[in-house]
Amino acid sequence: MIDLRSDTVTRPTPAMREAMARAEVGDDVWGDDPTVAAFEAAVAERAGMAAGLFVPSGTQGNLIALLCHCQRGEAFIAGQFSHIYRDEGGGAAALGSIQPQPIAHEADGTLALFAIEDAIGGEDIHHTRTRLLALENTYRGKVMPKAWQQDATTLARRHGLSTHLDGARLFNAAVASGRPLAALCQGFDSVSLCFSKGLGAPVGSVLVGDAAFIARARRWRKTLGGGMRQVGILAAGCHHALEHHVERLTEDHAHARQLAEGLADIDGVAVQACDTNMVFLAVPEADGRALEAHLASRGVLASVGATTRLVLHLDVGDADIPRILSAFRSFASRPRA
Known part of the structure; x- marks a missing residue:
């Protein structure tokens, strides 16, 4: 995960x-x-x-x-x-x-x-x-x-x-x-x-x-x-x-920027990038629980709420950013009832 x-x-x-x-x-x-x-x-x-x-x-x-x-x-x-x-x-x-x-x-x-x-x-x-x-x-x-x-x-x-x-x-x-x-x-x-x-x-x-x-x-x-x-x-x-591990924090900051840029292209997601290793999202309240479950089903753990914080760290590598973005995109493109 x-x-x-x-x-x-x-x-x-x-x-x-x-x-x-x-x-x-x-x-x-x-x-x-x-x-x-x-x-x-x-x-x-x-x-x-x-x-x-x-x-x-x-x-x-x-x-x-x-x-x-x-x-x-x-x-x-x-x-x-x-x-x-x-x-x-x-x-x-x-x-x-x-x-x-x-x-x-x-x-x-x-x-x-x-x-x-x-x-x-x-x-x-x-x-x-x-x-x-x-x-x-x-x-x-x-x-x-x-x-x-x-x-x-x-x-x-x-x-x-x-x-x-x-x-x-x-x-x-x-x-x-x-x-x-x-x-x-x-x-x-x-x-x-x-x-x-x-x-x-x-x-x-x-x-x-x-x-x-x-x-x-x-x-x-x-x-x-x-x-x-x-x-x-x-x-x-x-x-x-x-x-x-201090200087390598630049990697986490870079991953946060990459994630923020990718999420900004997804409909229904308002993104606030930060200076360091965090990305804040605003998602419709009605989608919160469904999004959290969807992400988990695709191997991404996040605590989703009215304001969602995604935190990058040394256990998240370069290859993980595309996987995270793919999970968000597949939720955004799912069929709506």
């Missing part, structure tokens, strides 16, 4: 499995796992940060960042459809008593600067005190504009806010924009980087920041049950991805 539901479905390559099998390990809670330590240091250096912390998932990395930056009863600002607000189980509220303040996205995925400023709560006792601006790059496959990133983080700093970046697909953004990872991390106090999406590792994210922040984060990781033992086996897979 060609699985387009997400880039989280990727499986470790044989070379990655070999690296994992050869990993030198120790007890990471005690700080004794050399493979984890080397990986954390490598990621922090590439991100232009002082230190890193290996965590099981991007969701936990984001939650740890929220708990470090905000106290109970304080607030963070994020986009209405950002992952940290919408898709992480309400962890900030449930586990940290932290109030999210969502604001609407602009057409390009950014947040209007005036809207950010209007949402900031200050010292008035009637208002929740805002402590953090949390942004996302990429957002729905779009790369955060360089000038807007600088303006938004500067605005936050002017108001005394900390800044966090959900960089689940920040490597995609770096490759698509041609900018170093460190440049995309500038202006942020903390960044969460995921290795189990486009980079293809089975498990793992790294939270980066300054040394004091990571010391606090390490304590919160333990509190949240994220302290792991001989986890160098997993870190080795992520380190392999860091060294061997």
Whole structure:
């Protein structure tokens, strides 16, 4: 099956499995796992940060960042459809008593600067005190504009806010924009980087920041049950991805463009291409279930809804794009009742 539901479905390559099998390990809670330590240091250096912390998932990395930056009863600002607000189980509220303040996205995925400023709560006792601006790059496959990133983080700093970046697909953004990872991390106090999406590792994210922040984060990781033992086996897979799978993200981006161009020629399908490895489709609501079943019958897995996201990744090759397009075309040309 060609699985387009997400880039989280990727499986470790044989070379990655070999690296994992050869990993030198120790007890990471005690700080004794050399493979984890080397990986954390490598990621922090590439991100232009002082230190890193290996965590099981991007969701936990984001939650740890929220708990470090905000106290109970304080607030963070994020986009209405950002992952940290919408898709992480309400962890900030449930586990940290932290109030999210969502604001609407602009057409390009950014947040209007005036809207950010209007949402900031200050010292008035009637208002929740805002402590953090949390942004996302990429957002729905779009790369955060360089000038807007600088303006938004500067605005936050002017108001005394900390800044966090959900960089689940920040490597995609770096490759698509041609900018170093460190440049995309500038202006942020903390960044969460995921290795189990486009980079293809089975498990793992790294939270980066300054040394004091990571010391606090390490304590919160333990509190949240994220302290792991001989986890160098997993870190080795992520380190392999860091060294061997970043530049190849250009292949996924090229496949997404090819797929978007081919789908645009099919009647009844409205296509929105992105900067990276995603294609968004709008299909008639009445066709959704039938299209999903039709694709599956032809070996293509997709989660079809009013807005459908197709995600390209390292398990989708050159030969798969014509097969995907053929499946869509055969649905479009089927006899109608």
